[in-house]
Amino acid sequence: xxxxxxxxxxxxxxxxxxxxxxVEFELEREGFKIKLVKKTAVPTDGLMAPALVPAQAAAxxxxxxxxxxxxxxxxxxxxxxxxxKSPIVGTFYRSSSPSSxxxxxxxxxxxxxxxLCVVEAMKLxxxxxxxxxxxVLEALVANGQPVEYGEPLFRVRLAAPA
Amino acid sequence: MFRKILIANRGEIALRIIWAxxxxxxxxxAVYSTADADxxxxxxxxxxxxxxxxxNIDSYLNISAVIAAAEITDADAIHPGYGFLAESAxxxxxxxxxKIKFIGPSPNVIRLMGDKARARETVLAAGVPILPGTRxxxxxxxxxxxxxxxxxxxxxxxxxxxxxxxxxxxxNAPEGLSPGLSAARTEANAAFGVPDVYIEKYLKSPRHIExxxxxxxxxxxxxxxxxxxSIQRRHQKILEESPSTALSPKLRRRMAESALKVAxxxxxQNAGTxxxxxDEDGRYYFMEMNTRIQVEHPVTEMVxxxxxxxxxxxxxxxxxxxxxxxxxxxxxxxxxCRINAEDPETFAPSPGKITTFHLPGGPxxxxxxxxxxxxxxxxxxxSMIAKLITRGNNRMEAISRMRRSLDVxxxxxxxxxxxxxxxxxxxxxxxxxxxDTGFLERLLGLKGxxxxxx
Numbered sequence: 185x186x187x188x189x190x191x192x193x194x195x196x197x198x199x200x201x202x203x204x205x206x207v208e209f210e211l212e213r214e215g216f217k218i219k220l221v222k223k224t225a226v227p228t229d230g231l232m233a234p235a236l237v238p239a240q241a242a243a244x245x246x247x248x249x250x251x252x253x254x255x256x257x258x259x260x261x262x263x264x265x266x267x268x269k270s271p272i273v274g275t276f277y278r279s280s281s282p283s284s285x286x287x288x289x290x291x292x293x294x295x296x297x298x299x300l301c302v303v304e305a306m307k308l309x310x311x312x313x314x315x316x317x318x319x320v321l322e323a324l325v326a327n328g329q330p331v332e333y334g335e336p337l338f339r340v341r342l343a344a345p346a
Numbered sequence: 347m348f349r350k351i352l353i354a355n356r357g358e359i360a361l362r363i364i365w366a367x368x369x370x371x372x373x374x375x376a377v378y379s380t381a382d383a384d385x386x387x388x389x390x391x392x393x394x395x396x397x398x399x400x401x402n403i404d405s406y407l408n409i410s411a412v413i414a415a416a417e418i419t420d421a422d423a424i425h426p427g428y429g430f431l432a433e434s435a436x437x438x439x440x441x442x443x444x445k446i447k448f449i450g451p452s453p454n455v456i457r458l459m460g461d462k463a464r465a466r467e468t469v470l471a472a473g474v475p476i477l478p479g480t481r482x483x484x485x486x487x488x489x490x491x492x493x494x495x496x497x498x499x500x501x502x503x504x505x506x507x508x509x510x511x512x513x514x515x516x517x518n519a520p521e522g523l524s525p526g527l528s529a530a531r532t533e534a535n536a537a538f539g540v541p542d543v544y545i546e547k548y549l550k551s552p553r554h555i556e557x558x559x560x561x562x563x564x565x566x567x568x569x570x571x572x573x574x575x576s577i578q579r580r581h582q583k584i585l586e587e588s589p590s591t592a593l594s595p596k597l598r599r600r601m602a603e604s605a606l607k608v609a610x611x612x613x614x615q616n617a618g619t620x621x622x623x624x625d626e627d628g629r630y631y632f633m634e635m636n637t638r639i640q641v642e643h644p645v646t647e648m649v650x651x652x653x654x655x656x657x658x659x660x661x662x663x664x665x666x667x668x669x670x671x672x673x674x675x676x677x678x679x680x681x682x683c684r685i686n687a688e689d690p691e692t693f694a695p696s697p698g699k700i701t702t703f704h705l706p707g708g709p710x711x712x713x714x715x716x717x718x719x720x721x722x723x724x725x726x727x728x729s730m731i732a733k734l735i736t737r738g739n740n741r742m743e744a745i746s747r748m749r750r751s752l753d754v755x756x757x758x759x760x761x762x763x764x765x766x767x768x769x770x771x772x773x774x775x776x777x778x779x780x781x782d783t784g785f786l787e788r789l790l791g792l793k794g795x796x797x798x799x800x
Contacts, residue, residue, distance in 0.1 A: 273395055306417070330395075330418030332397070
């Protein structure tokens with residue numbers, strides 16, 4: 185695995201996060217990506233157990249893997265889960281500027297029309313709005329990463345119809 | 347040289363550009379619409395980016411999506427292929443502004459040659475013959491009649507914003523002018539939103555002959571000979587060959603010199619084609635210049651041995667041409683048949699899944715295609731699925747190779763124009779080289795005069 189991370193390194197990292205005040209931790213290096221989310225940060229089921237995601241190990245050429253956007257489809261979630269996909273190609277940002285807070289965090293309740301992120305294309309910041317009411321289950325793309333048309337960005341649990 | 351090229355196209359030309367990049371050691375980025383996710387250009391490029399849904403306007407014609415794809419993959423140049431954004435001066439300008447090299451001529455030259463009236467003026471000033479016609483558009487019927495009489499009937503009325511044969515009317519005698527004008531204006535307005543028309547001399551049975559130009563960034567411009575493209579249906583070329591049977595060495599030199607003059611006048615860089623009409627008396631006229639690589643470039647490659655896509659890339663990277671005019675030799679004869687997914691009789695498009703796909707091979711046979719067994723020809727794009735090219739030491743050998751190739755090429759699951767191509771290759775007029783733009787309509791037994799290609 186790229187970067188020479190050992191299981192013991194990861195164990196150490198997990199222990200550190202466990203004892204820290206962070207609820208979510210993400211690290212990405214070439215060919216390697218890790219995301220740790222504390223159980224306490226996930227409201228209900230144990231869906232977000234610490235996950236180790238091999239990041240496109242087969243595609244050293246660049247950020248965009250060879251299989252098209254759907255290949256990176258998130259694992260099947262609960263039946264009421266909905267995937268919000270990128271309507272354009274560009275660079276994904278979770279906040280409006282490097283210093284500001286993300287538009288949404290995992291666990292946030294969101295409304296239809298609420299801005300979830302921006303995708304930059306040709307120096308234009310395109311605000312991506314939620315197409316439904318619900319709750320953010322997972323952010324699928326790391327800040328600053330390139331996204332394709334149709335690439336899954338967030339998984340959302342749909343709000344029960346009123 | 348470039349490190350990474352993004353290919354803003356699909357189908358066989360995207361693959362053709364990938365092959366050239368591989369030979370030059372350049373990385374490639376494919377862009378694709380969701381309809382093309384399984385296509386070969388996506389599989390064989392080093393990287394790929396989905397840029398939108400199937401509609402052209404949302405994907406392959408979507409300038410910001412193509413540029414964003416180049417930015418996220420860090421491509422240093424874009425090859426536009428043909429069609430789509432290849433002749434968009436605006437796209438070439440956006441590339442320039444984004445510091446991405448557009449592999450083609452400068453935006454100014456694309457714009458100049460795209461404006462048919464300005465192109466005519468420029469070429470005329472350079473001393474190259476153009477068809478007699480009105481300078482600019484005609485406003486009222488009286489003025490139109492005066493000019494038409496001066497030009498001499500038959501004349502053709504064309505839409506100023508034209509293309510694709512719409513807004514065109516052939517008028518054989520004075521009494522037909524007024525109805526022809528109103529019909530052409532209505533059609534032009536419906537098709538392009540502009541009713542303006544102009545009048546040109548109409549040639550009954552001209553040949554369509556075009557000259558291939560290459561120009562580098564040091565002012566070196568060469569001509570790679572001609573292509574005979576008279577076999578057309580509704581301005582769509584069906585079969586092309588090089589050299590043309592109509593040209594004596596002397597006429598070829600004169601026409602090539604005119605084509606070079608056009609290119610020099612505008613300081614042409616990269617690959618371009620000067621299209622001309624040749625009448626029965628051996629007079630020729632500039633028609634237009636295409637500022638891109640053309641579908642039929644392989645016939646020129648097969649007789650000159652020059653890889654035109656690699657030349658385009660090298661020129662764009664600032665490399666000077668490695669050959670002079672006197673080094674270029676055309677040897678043998680080459681023919682290209684365009685194989686389209688369409689009904690051979692009604693010409694209706696025939697998209698769908700190809701179940702059986704067998705390609706010919708052997709000496710002197712080349713196939714440029716992105717189709718394969720089990721592939722789906724989507725309904726959204728061009729119907730051309732393959733280009734079959736043969737080369738022989740002479741025209742008859744190229745013809746026999748094309749015949750045997752067409753006879754063993756099998757495409758099942760969709761309909762193709764293979765039967766039509768087989769007919770053309772056995773037609774006595776074709777074999778004699780007796781061609782003009784009315785050839786195909788005569789072969790098909792269609793009534794009514796063919797409209798001259800433009």
